[in-house]
Amino acid sequence: MSGxxxxxxxxxxxxxxxxxxxxxxxTYTIDGHINKEFYTEDELSILKDEAQKAGRIFSDTLVxxxxxxxxCFECIKGKKTPLSLKVxxxxxxxxxxxxxxxxxxxxxxxxxxxxxxxxxxxxxxLTCTTALTLSIFTLDKSVEHxxxxxxxxxxxxxxxxxx
Numbered sequence: 020m021s022g023x024x025x026x027x028x029x030x031x032x033x034x035x036x037x038x039x040x041x042x043x044x045x046t047y048t049i050d051g052h053i054n055k056e057f058y059t060e061d062e063l064s065i066l067k068d069e070a071q072k073a074g075r076i077f078s079d080t081l082v083x084x085x086x087x088x089x090x091c092f093e094c095i096k097g098k099k100t101p102l103s104l105k106v107x108x109x110x111x112x113x114x115x116x117x118x119x120x121x122x123x124x125x126x127x128x129x130x131x132x133x134x135x136x137x138x139x140x141x142x143x144x145l146t147c148t149t150a151l152t153l154s155i156f157t158l159d160k161s162v163e164h165x166x167x168x169x170x171x172x173x174x175x176x177x178x179x180x181x182x
Contacts, residue, residue: 023106023138024092030177032085034108034136035078039087041094042102049091051081051107084108104140109133122165130155134166147174147181 023031036051055063063079070077084106095101110118116128132152139146149170151163174181 024088024095029085030179031088031108031136032083033111033114034084035081035111036084036087037081037107037109037133037135038105039091039107040103040105041091042104043095043097043099047091047094049087051087053078053080053082055079078111081109083111100142101140102142104138106138108136108138110135118166118169119162121169122162124159124162124165126153126155126157126159126162130157131162136170 036049038051039047039049041047041049058066067077067079091106095104110133112128115131115134118134119126119128119131130153132154133150135150135152137148137150139148149163149167151166171181
């Protein structure tokens, strides 16, 4: 769990946050959707420029995990582990495009609504599952299987053990 929340770890930084629910003495629910009306046009432009300088596409709909993980850590830091933790992340569009370019599929980027990583801690066990949301109906599971395989390689490459 420290790899997910630590400022020193950058493994999940490029993912976008859909939702986080942290249960400690209180329950904290964080919606990762950006409230554009909170920002001025200038502030949104600055955020977009910062993302481009960092070599990534700015998402004006969801916040990047790297911008929220320290807040989530603040909600749970202390001597006790949380009673539970749920973090739903999704792959940014630029990474979906790269992923699709590397696999054999007839699906287009516009066919994929999201590629998600769901991380849950129940007080004793940390589980991580993947999910695919399509904007079309298909019986073809090749993209789903390819995403599972890619994410397994991703975890292995970053030193995570899993079953």
